[in-house]
């Protein structure tokens with residue numbers, strides 16, 4: 001018989017101790033945090049106030065040094081890179097100044113005619129020797145490989161309907177779906193229509209386009225007699241990747257790079273003339289097209305192709321306007337992420353390749369974007385939902401003829417990619433990070449944003465973006481933030497500066513890399529920020545891990561070599577890169593593990609990055625970890641990513657798709673709430689219905705159903721008990737209810753004492769390199785475009801919402817204990833006691849959980865973590881690598897929750913359907929065959 005009274009006493013003691021410990025930790029924020037927040041806020045206010053009304057500001061110089069420059073391009077072009085959000089000038093780490101140097105031959109383009117002639121000569125010689133059977137090693141091209149594979153004639157052609165001749169040495173190499181892609185491009189060509197090749201990342205869009213252009217160059221028809229001079233605009237990082245692909249698949253074609261790293265020796269006028277008359281291909285970066293558009297417009301071009309064409313998703317940017325003016329009858333857009341943030345982007349892409357198809361911008365926003373987005377929220381009315389679905393279907397039908405998109409799941413039968421496992425890890429902040437985060441939430445910058453009387457105008461945008469960017473710095477590492485608060489003459493302790501133990505996410509990275517090294521995996525680590533990359537680099541150096549690093553400071557001509565070195569040389573454990581430089585278009589299949597260190601507002605940026613490893617050419621299973629600091633702005637960013645995913649799936653995949661997120665508010669961005677009362681992070685609790693891989697659930701799977709039910713009942717009971725205990729123990733201790741505390745802080749944020757406002761009159765949504773629109777919810781975005789006074793209304797509703805929130809918190813009352821439940825669960829109480837005993841040691845090592853409820857919850861779950869005692873040899877037998885990693889992370893309490901990303905964004909279900917469909921189709925074919933055979 002279990003002695004309930006004794007048990008309660010024991011719990012009461014435990015809870016009291018916990019409360020005492022919590023109280024000793026909870027003195028609001030530390031003086032260090034307060035003064036850092038004050039100093040940084042003052043600095044930010046000063047910097048913001050320097051800029052006159054309507055001036056565009058470059059983030060690199062604005063946020064850190066305060067000097068103004070002209071607005072910048074969203075491109076990865078010249079050195080230093082202009083795509084990242086911080087300057088690393090003077091950052092006190094040797095790693096920041098080091099560059100990864102490689103002594104590998106650079107890829108040379110055909111800008112210099114002598115180079116071109118030489119290359120062609122070498123190729124011809126190679127081809128002749130291979131044909132004569134005396135091959136002794138030469139530069140391999142696709143046609144030479146074809147002969148080496150036992151074929152006789154590299155001039156053989158495969159003819160498509162209406163006469164397009166595709167060299168057989170290419171045609172045979174293409175997967176079936178890629179052949180369909182070439183045929184589709186040919187159809188568009190014949191009707192002189194533009195199109196969007198939108199296959200998922202890594203499915204060989206480059207090869208399909210090259211195959212088609214090669215075929216045109218071999219087919220003597222049309223006004224250009226085959227392929228005329230053409231322009232391909234690409235991100236800087238992949239420009240030489242295009243060169244090497246062209247040289248491999250179509251050696252005779254002249255392909256030149258219009259960039260200062262190109263071989264044309266500086267005279268771009270001559271280069272344009274030469275390439276135009278040679279009917280060659282001109283590769284230009286997005287920055288280059290802005291720079292040279294006048295010269296380029298002096299000629300007419302056969303094809304204009306935008307690689308990673310989503311770069312023109314904002315119709316108002318200079319680059320979008322410029323590319324739409326270039327004279328050409330054929331426009332192609334290549335991108336694996338056709339829609340990233342909102343529906344207006346789709347309009348901009350179609351405005352380039354099929355002008356007029358989606359009407360005027362305003363009509364599109366009003367009649368398509370608003371209703372589809374509005375009907376997508378979980379709290380939409382039935383009629384809004386139904387309207388959204390019908391309009392989404394109509395839109396899908398309108399764009400389908402001009403857009404070809406295949407997913408990996410759809411073509412898996414052809415390409416046989418290995419498995420991919422993608423998880424979102426919610427990492428704990430360190431105590432120092434939590435303190436700084438809270439301190440900055442109380443700062444004058446944040447208070448001025450949330451101040452009710454503030455006008456929701458453009459100056460607020462700037463402050464908002466700066467504040468969000470500051471919070472993200474704290475999430476990455478405290479020193480990125482604290483360094484800004486440092487006086488110039490202050491000494492920096494290099495021993496502890498940037499130390500991995502001071503950042504929750506770096507602690508997770510440390511665990512991951514150590515395990516992966518033992519397991520023989522190699523990793524890509526992407527971060528938005530160059531400063532963060534420096535800290536990671538310093539960490540890798542200290543640990544003696546071999547790595548390569550690619551950010552915007554690496555010369556464009558060197559990037560391809562760096563990538564090749566990593567892919568070829570397994571000594572390198574890590575490839576470090578900024579998400580925007582290394583995350584787009586490149587092939588990094590040498591790695592089979594990916595860490596996305598910090599989330600981007602734009603989900604496509606992270607998706608692009610992770611696809612560098614999981615693509616054609618990958619032979620090992622790939623695991624991707626997206627790291628998020630639990631309860632912080634990073635979780636909110638992830639939630640917005642999910643909504644954006646949902647929106648694009650609704651158009652491209654399934655108009656019926658349902659969303660789980662409701663409209664969100666600005667207010668919600670400025671909170672810190674690591675675990676809710678169920679011990680879940682906010683996102684984990686929203687997606688509870690999906691598979692959450694946390695310690696509780698994982699181990700639940702091992703239990704039979706009846707013990708699961710008991711466990712659930714037990715948890716409920718434990719919670720009730722803990723509430724009672726906490727109520728009792730709080731008698732006499734003031735100020736210890738965490739919810740009260742939170743409410744107070746929130747009120748303080750909402751109704752702050754009046755602060756002296758600096759005279760800010762800045763209009764800038766580029767101040768942190770984040771478009772203001774990315775920060776708002778999607779409904780906000782479309783409405784903002786539709787309504788003039790929308791921003792002001794938004795602020796109003798935000799403030800009303802938050803007042804409502806406070807009321808709701810007030811109304812929640814703890815429920816009473818049900819005595820009958822206590823009795824029926826006596827046996828499980830015994831269970832808990834035992835678990836508690838065993839878990840005692842481990843619990844001490846863990847961080848204190850944030851509430852008494854959580855503390856009790858741990859009693860239920862800790863033992864189960866211990867149950868999995870991994871000895872080195874058992875690991876391989878018992879669990880696969882990923883399970884092992886995850887259990888380690890949970891055991892160290894570095895990770896609070898983990899979600900399966902594919903399940904959250906609804907992709908897993910889609911994949912399952914495809915697999916089922918494929919299997920069903922196979923069975924049907926077999927059935928037909930069997931019936932036919934039987935009649936014979």
Ligand SMILES: Nc1ncnc2c1ncn2[C@@H]1O[C@H](COP(=O)(O)OP(=O)(O)OP(=O)(O)O)[C@@H](O)[C@H]1O
Pocket residue numbers: 173174175178199200201202203204205206207335336584585586587611615616617
């Ligand atoms: N038919 C093929 N035969 C051999 N290799 C292929 C084939 N198709 C694609 N690949 C390889 O697959 C990889 C991915 O191709 P590619 O870079 O063209 O993909 P993508 O769709 O353009 O990707 P992203 O959207 O990321 O730029 C490349 O290494 C490419 O060489």
